[in-house]
Amino acid sequence: MQKHLRLNEYKVLLFRLLLAYIFYFVARVLFYFYNANLLRVESVSDFISLCYYGLSFDTTAILYVNLLFIVFSIFPILKNTNKGYQKFLFYLYFGTNLLAYATNFVDFIYYKFTFARTTSAVMSVLEHETNKATLFSNFLVEYWHVWVLFLLCAALWVFLYKKVSVQDFKPTRYIPYFSFSIIGFLVTILLVIGGIRGGDFKKSTRPINLLDASRHVTNIVHSDIVLNSPFAIIRTLFSNGFAKTNYEGVTQKVILDEVKPIKEYHNNPKTKPNVVVFIVESYGREYIGAFNKEAKIPNYKSHAPFLDSLAQHSLIFTNAYANGRQSIHGMSSVLAGIPSFKDAFTSSPYPKQKIESIVSVLKGEGYDTSFFHGAANGSMGFLGFSNILGIDHYYGRTEFNDDSQFDGFWGIWDEPFLQYMKKTLDKKKSPFFASVFTVSSHEPYIIPDKYKNRFHEGGVPMHKCAEYTDYALKRFFTEAKKEPWFDNTIFVLVADHCNQIFYDEFHKPINRYAVPILIYQPNSKYIGVDKDLAQQIDIYPTILDMIGYDKPFRSWGRSLVDKQSSAPFVMNSTGTIYQFSRGNYICTFDGKNVLGFYAKKDKALKNNLIKNRNAEMNDIELNCKAFIQDYMQRVIDKKLTSQ
Numbered sequence: 001m002q003k004h005l006r007l008n009e010y011k012v013l014l015f016r017l018l019l020a021y022i023f024y025f026v027a028r029v030l031f032y033f034y035n036a037n038l039l040r041v042e043s044v045s046d047f048i049s050l051c052y053y054g055l056s057f058d059t060t061a062i063l064y065v066n067l068l069f070i071v072f073s074i075f076p077i078l079k080n081t082n083k084g085y086q087k088f089l090f091y092l093y094f095g096t097n098l099l100a101y102a103t104n105f106v107d108f109i110y111y112k113f114t115f116a117r118t119t120s121a122v123m124s125v126l127e128h129e130t131n132k133a134t135l136f137s138n139f140l141v142e143y144w145h146v147w148v149l150f151l152l153c154a155a156l157w158v159f160l161y162k163k164v165s166v167q168d169f170k171p172t173r174y175i176p177y178f179s180f181s182i183i184g185f186l187v188t189i190l191l192v193i194g195g196i197r198g199g200d201f202k203k204s205t206r207p208i209n210l211l212d213a214s215r216h217v218t219n220i221v222h223s224d225i226v227l228n229s230p231f232a233i234i235r236t237l238f239s240n241g242f243a244k245t246n247y248e249g250v251t252q253k254v255i256l257d258e259v260k261p262i263k264e265y266h267n268n269p270k271t272k273p274n275v276v277v278f279i280v281e282s283y284g285r286e287y288i289g290a291f292n293k294e295a296k297i298p299n300y301k302s303h304a305p306f307l308d309s310l311a312q313h314s315l316i317f318t319n320a321y322a323n324g325r326q327s328i329h330g331m332s333s334v335l336a337g338i339p340s341f342k343d344a345f346t347s348s349p350y351p352k353q354k355i356e357s358i359v360s361v362l363k364g365e366g367y368d369t370s371f372f373h374g375a376a377n378g379s380m381g382f383l384g385f386s387n388i389l390g391i392d393h394y395y396g397r398t399e400f401n402d403d404s405q406f407d408g409f410w411g412i413w414d415e416p417f418l419q420y421m422k423k424t425l426d427k428k429k430s431p432f433f434a435s436v437f438t439v440s441s442h443e444p445y446i447i448p449d450k451y452k453n454r455f456h457e458g459g460v461p462m463h464k465c466a467e468y469t470d471y472a473l474k475r476f477f478t479e480a481k482k483e484p485w486f487d488n489t490i491f492v493l494v495a496d497h498c499n500q501i502f503y504d505e506f507h508k509p510i511n512r513y514a515v516p517i518l519i520y521q522p523n524s525k526y527i528g529v530d531k532d533l534a535q536q537i538d539i540y541p542t543i544l545d546m547i548g549y550d551k552p553f554r555s556w557g558r559s560l561v562d563k564q565s566s567a568p569f570v571m572n573s574t575g576t577i578y579q580f581s582r583g584n585y586i587c588t589f590d591g592k593n594v595l596g597f598y599a600k601k602d603k604a605l606k607n608n609l610i611k612n613r614n615a616e617m618n619d620i621e622l623n624c625k626a627f628i629q630d631y632m633q634r635v636i637d638k639k640l641t642s643q
Helices: 005-035 046-063 067-074 082-116 121-126 132-142 143-163 173-196 208-218 222-226 229-236 254-258 305-311 327-336 358-364 380-390 414-426 463-480 534-547 615-636
Strands: 274-280 316-318 367-372 393-395 432-438 489-495 517-520 527-530 571-574 578-582 585-589 594-599
Touching: 005 046, 005 082, 005 143, 005 222, 005 316, 046 067, 046 082, 046 208, 046 222, 046 229, 046 527, 067 082, 067 173, 082 143, 082 229, 132 143, 132 274, 132 327, 208 222, 208 380, 208 463, 208 534, 208 571, 254 615, 274 358, 274 463, 305 316, 305 517, 327 358, 327 380, 358 367, 358 432, 367 414, 380 393, 380 489, 393 414, 414 432, 414 463, 432 489, 517 534, 527 594, 571 615, 578 615, 594 615
Parallel strands: 274 432, 274 489, 316 527, 367 393, 367 432
Antiparallel strands: 316 517, 489 517, 571 578, 578 585, 585 594
């Protein structure tokens, strides 16, 4: 009777699904092992607790991945137990499971660069790359140990799967067989739906998503232990991070008074200097000594001697942060003042609209505009976004036209490409605007052979790349100083995001977004150290204030050289949680509810003060909500201009 009613098949199905749970647990342990210095769990019991909370996220991922396998395993077709059908199930099971499982192993390494589980947004990052095969093969070679572990886990998984098999039988009584099968099928599907939702059948609740991982942690970064990479990818695959909000208390008056999305400055006489903006790949604030003098980091060593010297003649912001986590986030934040939160603005359905930016404003003032990027034309989506912004000239690897200087992975080495940029600018008439996105300070952390004995790895591989890019910048400035256009130019330097971390100070969640902002104008008044909060979206309004542009323009950022109009603040996102810093506090917000308030010096987000709310905290929450509401409405309604 037991065999006849297919109980053996159901038991084997449960065993096979249980194997997935076991190996997801193994992947979670390995994920922590590879990223322990970033995740830092206090005790084994705390880690086990995080793994327990992760079970619901594992359940969702496992059931999604195995949906077809489950259906084909229990759907009554009379031949479920024969050898050929079980072989089909074997290939279906491992074809889907190992593909999904591999994404966990990618995050053993990729997490170090993004500080978040991989989501479907990675597709938008890769879609513009022409060197996918090279990057993938390099990943396999560079991180061979990760793939050895993956293959070992896969082999063990296959071995265990084969240890338990379905008993072959042919039903002779069809009515009981099909009756049991139909009931079993319906019950199983019901349980699968509940599992995919996170174990909740209530209509009033939504299926769990990435935000729910933060409910179970006191340290936000630990939500990445609770999550798994297949879940993060699946849950974001068809989601749109852009949705209008209408928060209680956020009126249009609040937006106009607090967010001030339309700016207008009258602080400086109208001038037309050239403007050159360096967006330096992965160049975290950690690497530059001038930005860390008061950080009190034991045994600190700078890896940017030229930028340290340039900082002595510049206005530098030692409390500045990125508004995003990826390179394309940096371009839209710096040039257009448009941050990215859950999803990149440039990968959303909304970038193809009229956008007021530093490019459009300066073009209106008669500037020639250029964008330089030494990678393959179109890489990272920069060419497409340049066209949307209306940039006149795009200079990439194609225009450089000398692949003897190609690094073999990303693009032209920084030193020759910056020299090419300088020579191109020499031919332009003033005023001109130019922005360059460098490429060399990036994984796989290589530098030209001729400099291997000059620049050294230091604490992490990134350090030698930071030193090489610093040298490339020095060479640019040394040569540019000889040109007549140099003295009438505002130079701005900022990083797109951070990269490898060496010092504990920058392991803190807030400091994972810590970037340098440096403004250098020869023979100007803009010299010194500014400790106020600053961010990438502040660069666009700052430049317009400096050149005396006196018309209204759309900007969520503020002029960093204007101390009267707007209060300093920083807004960014982990991909799931908004982080809003202003005044004395840091606010964490999930889009619906405030998760915590932390003292501004508590960049590790250790001591949540939410139980002791005060008036300033309430005001910060209102400002955070007002920013999000105006941002979403303007992006979706295509109102990214001052008109």
